[in-house]
Amino acid sequence: MEFNAHKPIYLQICDQLYGQILSGDLKADDRLLSVRDLGIELGVNPNTIMRSYETMTAAGIIYNKRGIGYFVAENAKELVLNEMKNEFINNELPQVIKKMKLLGITPEEFLKLAN
Amino acid sequence: MIEIKNLDFGYKYQPVFKNISLNFEKGNIYGLLGENGVGKTTLLKLISGLQKPTAGECLVDEVAPFKRLPETLQKNFFISEDFAIPEGTPINNIRELAPFYPNCNEAQFMELCKEMEVDPTHKFSELSFGQQKKCLIATALALNTDYLLLDEPTNGLDIPSKTLFRQVIAKHANENRTIIISTHQVKDVENLIDPIIILDHDEVLLKATFRAITDKLYFDYGTEKDDTALYSEMIPGGYVNVTRNPEGVDSKVSVEILFNTVMKNKETIKQLFG
Numbered sequence: 001m002e003f004n005a006h007k008p009i010y011l012q013i014c015d016q017l018y019g020q021i022l023s024g025d026l027k028a029d030d031r032l033l034s035v036r037d038l039g040i041e042l043g044v045n046p047n048t049i050m051r052s053y054e055t056m057t058a059a060g061i062i063y064n065k066r067g068i069g070y071f072v073a074e075n076a077k078e079l080v081l082n083e084m085k086n087e088f089i090n091n092e093l094p095q096v097i098k099k100m101k102l103l104g105i106t107p108e109e110f111l112k113l114a115n
Numbered sequence: 116m117i118e119i120k121n122l123d124f125g126y127k128y129q130p131v132f133k134n135i136s137l138n139f140e141k142g143n144i145y146g147l148l149g150e151n152g153v154g155k156t157t158l159l160k161l162i163s164g165l166q167k168p169t170a171g172e173c174l175v176d177e178v179a180p181f182k183r184l185p186e187t188l189q190k191n192f193f194i195s196e197d198f199a200i201p202e203g204t205p206i207n208n209i210r211e212l213a214p215f216y217p218n219c220n221e222a223q224f225m226e227l228c229k230e231m232e233v234d235p236t237h238k239f240s241e242l243s244f245g246q247q248k249k250c251l252i253a254t255a256l257a258l259n260t261d262y263l264l265l266d267e268p269t270n271g272l273d274i275p276s277k278t279l280f281r282q283v284i285a286k287h288a289n290e291n292r293t294i295i296i297s298t299h300q301v302k303d304v305e306n307l308i309d310p311i312i313i314l315d316h317d318e319v320l321l322k323a324t325f326r327a328i329t330d331k332l333y334f335d336y337g338t339e340k341d342d343t344a345l346y347s348e349m350i351p352g353g354y355v356n357v358t359r360n361p362e363g364v365d366s367k368v369s370v371e372i373l374f375n376t377v378m379k380n381k382e383t384i385k386q387l388f389g
Contacts, residue, residue, distance in 0.1 A: 006336040008329065036286075043281025045144055045309040051326070052221055052241045064366065 009044065013052040018080045021061070021072060022070040028077075032062060059083060116140055117162055117293065122171035122199070124154075124161060124252035131157050133317040136170070141261065142290040146308025147297040148374055153314045154198065155297040162295075165318060168284045175262065192255045193264040198248075205250035218259035227326035231279050236296045243255040252280065256287045263294045269303040281307050281310075301370045311370065313377050320377050323388050328368050331387050332376070333360035337359050345383065346376035359387070 007015075020026040032038070036055060039046040053070050056062045061076045061083070071078070100110060117139040122380055124132045128349070131154040132346035139145060149155050160166040161173045164180030164187065173180065178187050200327045201208040206221075213219040228235045231249040239247055248271050255263055269277050284307055288294055311328070313321040321333075332345075334357055340347050348355050355369065357376045 005369075006367055008365050013205070039285040040282050041307070043278060043285055044306045045325075046285065047309050047324070047326075048306065 010048050010051040010055065013038070013042070013049065013054055017052070017056065017062075018084060021080045022077050022084075026072050026076075028072050028074045030072045031068075032072070034069055050074070116175065117296035118172065118174045118177075119161075120172040120174075122161070122173055123169045124157060125169060126165065131319075133342065135317070135319055137312070137319050137322065139293050139295065141293045141308060142288075144284065144288050144294045144308055146296055146301075146304060146311045147314065148299075148301065148311065148370070149220050150373075150378070151299075153249075153316055158314070159193055159266055159295065159297060162262070163191055163264060164188065165193075185215075190205070190260050191262040191264070192216075192260045193238065194248075194255055194266060194268060195253050196266040196270065198251060200247060200281055202239070204238050205233070205254065207238070208250075209235075209254050209295045212254065212258060216258040216260060220257050223259075224253055224257035225270075227256055227283060230283055231276070245276060247275055248272060249276060249279075252283065256283060261292055262291065265294070265296045267298055267300065268296060269298065272303075279304050285337060301374065305370050308370075309374070312318045313383065314375060320381055321384055321388055325368055327388065329366055330333060330363060331360055331362070332366075332368075332373070334356050334366040334368060334372065335363055345380045346372070348372055348375060 006028055017026065017032070033041065033051070034050045035046050038044075039049045042049075053062065053064075056085070057070070059079060061072045061073055061079050063071050063073050119137045121134050121136055121338060122132055123130075123134060128231060134186040145159070147155050156358055162175060162180060164183050175187055175191065179182060180187050180191070185297075188298070206224075209219065209221060209224050211322050213221070225235070227249065233246050233249045233253065235244070235250055235253070239250070240371060242250065248268070252265075269280055281304065284296075285292065296308055298304060302348060310322060310324045310329065312319065334339065334355060335344075336350075336353065338353040340349075340354045340359065344358045345357035346357045354374050356374060360366075
């Protein structure tokens with residue numbers, strides 16, 4: 001996995017799993033790789049993986065069965081969509097708007113392109 | 116646990132540490148950083164019992180390593196940057212070490228060699244520097260010591276071997292083990308090490324987990340230079356500005372940029388993390 005330069009690694013690991021949830025590679029009640037195994041695969045400190053899993057657990061996207069592991073939640077897909085939508089609106093869209101202003105692209109022009 | 120308390124150390128004409136205190140708790144992969152000559156290797160030698168503190172204490176599980184007691188030595192393995200090449204083959208080497216390390220596991224060693232893609236049946240002298248190093252890393256991990264000290268472990272490794280190195284370290288790290296990686300090749304181990312320790316002449320400037328670092332510092336990757344930042348550095352496409360982070364906004368730590376920030380703001384950083 002190639003990490004991007006500007007986003008915290010633990011969030012990039014979340015994104016990777018979100019992608020798998022959206023594509024259907026990970027389905028409700030599927031078990032995730034253990035913290036350790038994902039750490040080995042990515043060559044990343046287990047603390048970082050733990051933080052990704054904690055973040056996803058707090059968002060209700062995955063759940064922890066004590067002693068067994070982490071599993072994909074029933075409504076994970078919906079939650080991931082919401083999560084990614086919010087992220088797009090809060091983080092990516094402002095960049096796009098900033099660039100549009102810089103380049104003098106009007107909302108009308110944008111709408112035409114978007115349609 | 117490794118406890119360093121009010122430790123002084125110096126070579127004949129060159130003081131190195133003055134009154135430093137630092138603990139290493141088990142279960143962590145520490146990254147030990149610092150400019151040339153600040154004493155990173157010296158610190159590893161003190162922990163291994165190869166050097167004796169001039170004053171203060173260095174304790175490994177409450178015993179001074181310089182006493183060189185078998186029960187202390189069998190818990191620790193140190194790969195120095197300028198390691199002496201063992202005689203014979205790596206497989207013979209680990210057999211010779213086995214009696215001194217009660218948790219040594221030869222089957223695990225063979226497995227590690229396979230993972231690292233080295234053949235342990237060739238003489239060390241016939242292997243390239245990188246292959247020698249990989250054999251030593253396999254040996255070190257298969258000895259299953261509680262303490263593993265690695266001085267510039269990725270030096271001389273080719274690109275695929277660096278990836279393998281990160282994977283085997285992540286695999287063999289566990290709650291009972293303390294791994295200390297001293298390095299200048301920060302990019303090689305950036306996502307592997309946590310916490311980070313930055314040493315300076317005579318003092319520890321920073322010891323913090325990534326989480327604590329991002330709680331206190333914000334790494335902004337933007338197009339403009341921020342003159343109020345603690346540190347700014349030009350990168351392709353813009354600037355990285357490191358500022359305080361009163362709102363606790365998440366960002367990605369670049370360890371190289373963190374290092375430069377710390378070196379330029381020693382007092383501020385000590386206050387912020389102290």
